[in-house]
Amino acid sequence: MDTPILIDLPDKVVSDRVLLRPYKSGDGQALFEAVDESREHILPWMPWGPGHQSASDSENLVRTWRARWELREDLAMGMWDRATGLYLGGTGLHRIDWNVRSFEIGYWIRSSQQGKGYVTAAVRMLSRLAFDSLMANRVFIRCAAPNVRSAAVAQRSGFVFEGCLRNSIRDANGELHDAQVYSLIPSEWAALRDQAPAR
DSSP, X not given: OOOGGXXXXXXXXXXXXXXXXXXXXXXXXXXXXXXHHTHHHHGGGOTTGGGOSSHHHHHHHHHHHXXXXXXXSOEEEXXXXXXXXXXXXXXXXXXXXXXXXEEEEEEEXXXXXXXXXXXXXXXXXXXXXXXXXXXXXXXXXXXXXXXXXXXXXXXHTTOEEEEEEEEEEEXXXXXXXXXXXXXXXXXXXXXXXXXXXXX
């Protein structure tokens, strides 16, 4: 296996409507505005959310995420509307096991952009990156059982329900929830790959 830091990664992933790219210095303001708009919507499910008390806090996070990207420890990406340049939310490949080639897709979207298909497009784009470029053997999505919108994205994206991990995930208030786990393996991705592309 290549040393992870030597693995080449694209500087962006694009579809008709969506641009995904790693965070860079200066993205903190856009991130903070999206989080601030969406606190009621996302904070119950995002333990990192309360850390965004100012644009400076968010800038600190994006620079940390960029450093982890460069080390190939975590591949956090911003999600942008290609037509308007609006920052939509966050996504990426997380909890990486380079030995297994296993990646978790995470995602959130600002409240004003819910229901427009952006997250489903991002999941398909990241699945393609993971399987076709990074030779993934497993890509998975976890979500708290009460977070039905997040589970719906996994189901819509063709991920297979694996099961429930009881009392395995905490919300931003520290309350325990069961986690639902969905995954894809290469043979399943091969069957999905040629369906309608992400938009």
